[in-house]
Amino acid sequence: MISLSIIGTGNVAFHLANAFSSVQGVQLNYIVGRSTHALTDFKPLAKTTTDLSNIYSSKIILIAVSDSSIAEVSKKIKSTNSLILHTSGSTSLDILNLHNRRGVFYPLQTFSKNKHLIYKEIPFCIEALLQEDVLVLTELAEKINAKTFSINSTERASLHLAAVFSNNFCNHILTEAKMLCEDNNVSFDLLKPLMTETISKAFLLGPENSQTGPAKRGDLSTLEKQRNSLSSRQLELYNTLTHSILKFYER
Amino acid sequence: MISLSIIGTGNVAFHLANAFSSVQGVQLNYIVGRSTHALTDFKPLAKTTTDLSNIYSSKIILIAVSDSSIAEVSKKIKSTNSLILHTSGSTSLDILNLHNRRGVFYPLQTFSKNKHLIYKEIPFCIEALLQEDVLVLTELAEKINAKTFSINSTERASLHLAAVFSNNFCNHILTEAKMLCEDNNVSFDLLKPLMTETISKAFLLGPENSQTGPAKRGDLSTLEKQRNSLSSRQLELYNTLTHSILKFYER
Incomplete structure (x- = not known):
């Protein structure tokens, strides 16, 4: 006992x-x-x-x-x-x-x-x-x-930092995605199968092998079009993440 | 047929x-x-x-x-x-x-x-x-x-933008989380139950109600400690997302 x-x-x-x-x-x-x-x-x-x-x-x-x-x-x-x-x-x-x-x-x-x-x-x-x-x-x-x-403590600190990226940051991104849906009267729930598949793929194939989308493709015209409909807070996230994806895959 | x-x-x-x-x-x-x-x-x-x-x-x-x-x-x-x-x-x-x-x-x-x-x-x-x-x-x-x-076309553009946030951006964040794990010899797979739960909660309770972590709590000392172990690309993401979470929840 x-x-x-x-x-x-x-x-x-x-x-x-x-x-x-x-x-x-x-x-x-x-x-x-x-x-x-x-x-x-x-x-x-x-x-x-x-x-x-x-x-x-x-x-x-x-x-x-x-x-x-x-x-x-x-x-x-x-x-x-x-x-x-x-x-x-x-x-x-x-x-x-x-x-x-x-x-x-x-x-x-x-x-x-x-x-x-x-x-x-x-x-x-x-x-x-x-x-x-x-x-x-x-x-x-x-x-x-x-x-x-x-x-050990050092490994745990790294794991916690990775958890902050995974959970806290992804969750906040989903919050912004929900705002975008609500602003335009489309249902956020439609995105659930996409996110379930995204997580499944990330752990099955590796997230670095699962990246898709306009930033990964270097599709500058779609990127430019999407920037026009964002609030300033969303635009800051959009630009930073897009820049990071472009940089990551140009290596 | x-x-x-x-x-x-x-x-x-x-x-x-x-x-x-x-x-x-x-x-x-x-x-x-x-x-x-x-x-x-x-x-x-x-x-x-x-x-x-x-x-x-x-x-x-x-x-x-x-x-x-x-x-x-x-x-x-x-x-x-x-x-x-x-x-x-x-x-x-x-x-x-x-x-x-x-x-x-x-x-x-x-x-x-x-x-x-x-x-x-x-x-x-x-x-x-x-x-x-x-x-x-x-x-x-x-x-x-x-x-x-x-x-319709306008709604679909919004939905696609929300999908870019959800899938493309979350997937890239997971890529950075995996890099953090690999740099420190901890298994990225340990994060799978966390991410599965994060997605489940986001669609059950709403992501705005599921936010946790140091930025949400305004825990500045943890934020400062975590910044010290990041590459420049990771730091840019960390700062932008942390800033966005702080701003979102101060409203």
Whole structure:
């Protein structure tokens, strides 16, 4: 039995608390938040508290707070034999350097409160100071049927940056595509099969082999025609991305 | 029985020729190309020819050539009672204005020669000068189980622009993400579940409601840290997209 407490009340904390509260072999002890209000949604899942001193009996203490708060929270945790984890892609293991037993449990996925997740499809990138704790992290991930990958802090920072490109930037591009559709009364949903195929091709053939479109073809007249119907924010994206595609394929 | 000839030897021509050569109710007569060499791959599918004069007995003549060549090809087709179509998202119906029976048959999808397509999942955007020809186009799409949507030339241009953002730009961003992974010896494949979820969320919740990441959070210290490990081409994309996300969500 792995006993676990979670510090944090954001989307990652919410999803992991949900997952771990309902599996065999994990005892979800406490969820710690700064205010009782933030803890409301967590009450059905475990005991909730604003007081860190409650949680030291847990084998694992998982810090699932914003990247900029990890150091501060880590310092507040007293010397303990618990394994202290954070869940951040862009933060080094060393930020937990007050603790001998420290590790990282980074789910490479995007979390929204109202979207169900299937954990067996989420890669968990794990790292620990002590080899024995790598095994604990593997076991923890197995409880929710997730796969683990041993990734050190430097590799994880690269992976997180690639995830920012993949998820954050593509999602923003889709937001602009939706605006274009709405401005012209065509349904954004028509683009779903295209995007599903784009992602399928990118991982099957490689995105560098799947590039199509006017920039890839060097079709300057279509590029010029399309520029005329864009807002200034869209035009900036259009020009930068088009320029980057032209440059990439002229090599 | 719909008799059909296709002009063109690119990816769209190849996939449509393949699809129409193997369904009931369509007689694929000729594939027309500029050279016998370009026509090699089409020989198993239909008669091939470099001579347009062969094809006037077909009920439908489908021009599937690059956008910049449509006008030229259209002019070469003599006056005929055939329905003349192009397949371009960014080109008006009017470019076929020498022909009384003209239409557009635009598959909103990305085509690569070596990737199998499932037509029932591809929206075909159709337009025709004559109402009776809209029915012919609907029937043609039904032969390959595709859904049709009546979209006029202005709407189609917007949709094509949104498709450029969605497919071409996201795919290029994935190319840069793959470069980041390769530069740092982490597997690009780890990002597949993330991207699958990103697309699922974008069409379920709306991409504007699914945005996450350091730019959305206004997490300037993570943004600054990430900038330090990028090439100049990646940095230009990073800065433009980050700026655009910051601007979009400050509204």
